[in-house]
Amino acid sequence: MLPPGHIAGGYLVGKVLLNFLPYSFASAEVNQLLLMGALVGFAPDLDMFYAFNRLRGFRLARVDEYDNNHRTYISHAPAVWLIAGLAIFLLAGTSFWKTFGLLIWLGGWSHFILDSLEWGVMWLWPFNKKEVYALANKKYEARVHEAKGFVDYWLRYLLEDYAKHFTFYLEILIIITALIVLLD
Numbered sequence: 001m002l003p004p005g006h007i008a009g010g011y012l013v014g015k016v017l018l019n020f021l022p023y024s025f026a027s028a029e030v031n032q033l034l035l036m037g038a039l040v041g042f043a044p045d046l047d048m049f050y051a052f053n054r055l056r057g058f059r060l061a062r063v064d065e066y067d068n069n070h071r072t073y074i075s076h077a078p079a080v081w082l083i084a085g086l087a088i089f090l091l092a093g094t095s096f097w098k099t100f101g102l103l104i105w106l107g108g109w110s111h112f113i114l115d116s117l118e119w120g121v122m123w124l125w126p127f128n129k130k131e132v133y134a135l136a137n138k139k140y141e142a143r144v145h146e147a148k149g150f151v152d153y154w155l156r157y158l159l160e161d162y163a164k165h166f167t168f169y170l171e172i173l174i175i176i177t178a179l180i181v182l183l184d
């Protein structure tokens with residue numbers, strides 16, 4: 001999934017979480033927490049910049065470069081976000097930072113759930129580096145290999161690859177849902 005979908009997903013997780021928690025916040029705090037949720041929803045993909053650096057270009061890893069598929073980095077391991085989030089929750093002294101800890105866990109996991117529909121995520125790490133999928137039965141292979149520069153590459157990726165996946169339509173749905181909730 002692309003950044004807009006992950007941001008919208010993290011925002012929705014924040015909304016649901018704030019509804020369920022027994023804490024009450026001032027409206028400025030609510031807005032800060034929802035913003036944090038949105039950012040955490042996207043945050044695991046910041047490891048793409050490390051991958052871009054290793055791949056020497058703003059593109060996705062080919063199958064023969066699988067070690068530099070950013071979803072094989074530990075920044076994409078759900079256990080890391082679970083442990084970090086719970087540690088913050090347990091150590092935090094205020095309900096605001098406790099909620100932030102839960103957002104790290106659950107906002108991060110919203111990212112991994114969406115990534116694991118078709119792209120695969122290491123749900124079993126640290127016991128196993130195997131990627132787990134919900135809908136796909138084989139490793140994702142990037143379809144665009146040659147392009148005339150950055151814009152051409154990512155446009156072709158969007159049209160020739162990403163738009164052919166179920167995730168693309170789910171992403172549109174999540175963005176629309178988040179906008180409806182935001183404007184409500």
Ligand SMILES: [Zn+2]
Pocket residue numbers: 044045076111115
């Ligand atoms: Zn991701």
